[in-house]
Amino acid sequence: MAQSKNLGTIAIHGGQHPDAITGAVMPPISLSSTYAQRRPGEHAGFEYTRSHNPTRYALERCIATLEGSQIAESTDPSCGGFAFSSGLAAIATLLDILESGDHVLVMDDLYGGTHRLFEQVRARSAGLHFDIADLSDLSAAEAAITDRTRLIWVETPTNPMLKLADLDGIAALGKRHGIITACDNTFATPMLQRPMDHGIDIVMHSATKYLGGHSDVVAGLLVTGDEPLAERLRFHQNSVGSVLGPFDSYMVLRGIKTLDVRMRRHCESAAIIAPMLAAHPKVTRMCWPGHESHPQFDLASRQMQLDGQPGGGGMITIDLDADTEGCARFLESLRIFALAESLGGVESLANHPAIMTHASVPQERRAALGISDTLVRLSMGIETPQDLVDDLTQALDRI
Numbered sequence: 163m164a165q166s167k168n169l170g171t172i173a174i175h176g177g178q179h180p181d182a183i184t185g186a187v188m189p190p191i192s193l194s195s196t197y198a199q200r201r202p203g204e205h206a207g208f209e210y211t212r213s214h215n216p217t218r219y220a221l222e223r224c225i226a227t228l229e230g231s232q233i234a235e236s237t238d239p240s241c242g243g244f245a246f247s248s249g250l251a252a253i254a255t256l257l258d259i260l261e262s263g264d265h266v267l268v269m270d271d272l273y274g275g276t277h278r279l280f281e282q283v284r285a286r287s288a289g290l291h292f293d294i295a296d297l298s299d300l301s302a303a304e305a306a307i308t309d310r311t312r313l314i315w316v317e318t319p320t321n322p323m324l325k326l327a328d329l330d331g332i333a334a335l336g337k338r339h340g341i342i343t344a345c346d347n348t349f350a351t352p353m354l355q356r357p358m359d360h361g362i363d364i365v366m367h368s369a370t371k372y373l374g375g376h377s378d379v380v381a382g383l384l385v386t387g388d389e390p391l392a393e394r395l396r397f398h399q400n401s402v403g404s405v406l407g408p409f410d411s412y413m414v415l416r417g418i419k420t421l422d423v424r425m426r427r428h429c430e431s432a433a434i435i436a437p438m439l440a441a442h443p444k445v446t447r448m449c450w451p452g453h454e455s456h457p458q459f460d461l462a463s464r465q466m467q468l469d470g471q472p473g474g475g476g477m478i479t480i481d482l483d484a485d486t487e488g489c490a491r492f493l494e495s496l497r498i499f500a501l502a503e504s505l506g507g508v509e510s511l512a513n514h515p516a517i518m519t520h521a522s523v524p525q526e527r528r529a530a531l532g533i534s535d536t537l538v539r540l541s542m543g544i545e546t547p548q549d550l551v552d553d554l555t556q557a558l559d560r561i
Contacts, residue, residue, distance in 0.1 A: 169228065169353055170422035177223025177243075178415075189220035191412045213400045217408040218245050221415045222383075225373070228352040228418070229365050231387040242392050244384040244399050245411055249348070249368030250275050251404035252382030254284070256344060256364065257313075258398045259391075262289035265310040269297045269327060271320035271531050272346070273368075274520035282522070294527075298458065300331045307339055317346040318465075322479050322515045322539040323531055324349075324449045326458040329465060333361030342391070348372070348506070353425040354466040354473045358387050364395075371506030372476075375417040375424055379410050424508065424544055428476025429468060431542040431550055438551055439480055444558045447481040450474050476542040477505065481534055488561040489514070489536040495557040498549055499540065510543035510550055 166172060180187050192215055197208040208214040222243030226233070231242030246252040253276060260266070268280060280292045295306040297316050314336050318327040329345065336343035344364040345357040351372045357365050367373055369381035386392050399405060406414070429452070436450040448455065451462035452474015463472035482489050493501050499512040503519055513519055516528060516535050523533070542550065 172228055173224075173353075173421045174419045176227030177225075178220050189217055189412070189415065191408050192216045193408050211408065212403050212405055215405075215408055215411070217415075218406055218411040221245050221406070221411040221418075224415060224418060225352075225367070225369075225383050226385050228356075229347075229385040230352075230356050230358050231385050233387060233389055233392060242386050244395050245369075245406035245414070246382040246384070246399070247404045247406055247410075248380050249366070249370060249382035250279055252366055252368075252384050253279060255395070255398050255402050255404060256366070256384060257284050257288065257290065258402060259394045260288070260290060260312050263291070263310060264312040265291045265293065265308050266313045266315060267297070267303065267306050267311055267341075268292050268294050269316045269318075269320060269325075270294045270527075271323045271325050272315075272317045273321045274515070274522045276315075276317075276346070277520075278522040296325075297327045297332065298325050300328060300335065303332065304335055307335075307341070311339065311341050314341055314343045315346070316344070317349070318355075319349045319451055319462075319475060319477065321349065322477075322513075322520065322533065322537065324451055324456070324477060324479055326451065326461050326465065328461060329355070329357050329360035329362055333357075333363075336363065337361065349475055349477055350466055351421060351425055353422055354429075354468055354475060358385070360465075363388055363391060369414045369417075370504060372425065372428075373418050373421060373506075374414050375421065375507060377504060377507035377509065379413040379417070381406050381410055381414050383414075425473075425476070426468065427544040428506075428542045429473050431544070431547040432474055432476050432478055434547045435540075435542065435551060435554065436474070436478055439478065439554065442555075442558055444483050444561050445480050446483045449479040450477070478540045478542070480538050480540065481532075482536045482538065482558075482561060484536050484561045486535045489538065491560050492557045493538065495560040496553055497556075498543075498545060498553040499557075505539070505541035507541070508544045510545060510553075511541040513539040513541070515539055 199205040226243030233242040297303045316327040345362045348368045365385045367383040436453045440448040499510045
């Protein structure tokens with residue numbers, strides 16, 4: 163690809179080249195599970211699709227380029243990107259580079275599925291020790307480190323409370339103590355923040371969300387710019403085997419090509435809707451990182467940027483002045499926003515975290531985080547913004 167520093171161009175061309183045989187501008191979908199060898203052990207770089215697949219490689223190079231990996235353009239398995247069958251599969255494979263007895267320091271507010279994987283699966287099956295802490299507070303983060311801490315895991319913004327972690331501070335903390343740092347960058351995407359630019363070692367995406375962008379594929383991605391870490395991740399990706407299939411790799415690649423234009427519309431809509439919700443009498447709390455009422459607005463303005471300007475993302479969380487029945491009426495009255503799990507698609511979605519995505523988080527922890535029974539998480543789609551305003555307004559009037 164021609165060199166460019168513009169993420170919109172990289173999203174379309176990063177890690178990809180026209181097919182050498184046909185000139186196809188989209189990487190062909192290579193569905194073959196196995197590849198012919200000239201003689202035993204002598205092949206053209208591809209043996210078996212779990213280990214090597216040209217369509218998956220194109221996606222892995224693309225996300226590595228978008229996230230700024232220094233080894234992104236490699237065409238062999240040392241590439242800094244890794245594609246998996248889901249976001250949780252990506253996280254699970256990352257955990258496999260750790261040893262039994264290792265300690266993992268985890269952001270207190272995080273996706274319910276990640277919480278379940280950590281505390282209900284890998285704590286038991288792998289003997290890992292997980293401690294939850296408010297990693298938006300760097301002093302609290304440092305105080306929670308032990309001599310067995312091998313990984314610091316942050317989401318920023320978090321799901322669903324949209325808290326931020328200071329990526330520069332977390333990366334510095336990890337380097338000072340020799341600890342791997344990893345960031346779930348699903349909500350921001352590379353268009354708003356690139357954690358490795360701040361010194362973070364590994365970036366994770368649920369590509370099901372904004373990267374795929376059309377609610378029609380499930381996928382997960384990891385990226386690193388560190389070659390030894392890349393070698394370890396590639397070994398475990400192949401050994402565990404939860405790789406992304408060729409067709410789904412193509413689907414995510416297709417989605418990424420419009421990521422730049424979609425994120426602009428998501429942010430534009432959120433910037434219109436957030437002030438309306440903040441002022442509405444039926445909303446007791448509105449949280450959006452791009453709004454001055456957010457407690458970490460200054461950090462968000464520095465850390466999440468679009469074209470050098472603050473970009474708050476497309477997710478808004480609100481708490482309603484209602485009982486649980488009133489909250490249900492609001493959700494059931496929405497006409498454009500679909501009541502559904504997931505986020506980041508072209509269509510707007512509304513979610514009830516306590517019952518849906520975060521039901522596996524213990525009630526007392528949800529309460530401590532502010533995940534009440536009247537909390538609603540909104541994902542802005544790319545519909546006409548005024549239609550979204552009108553839809554939210556009429557539903558709020560029914561509480």
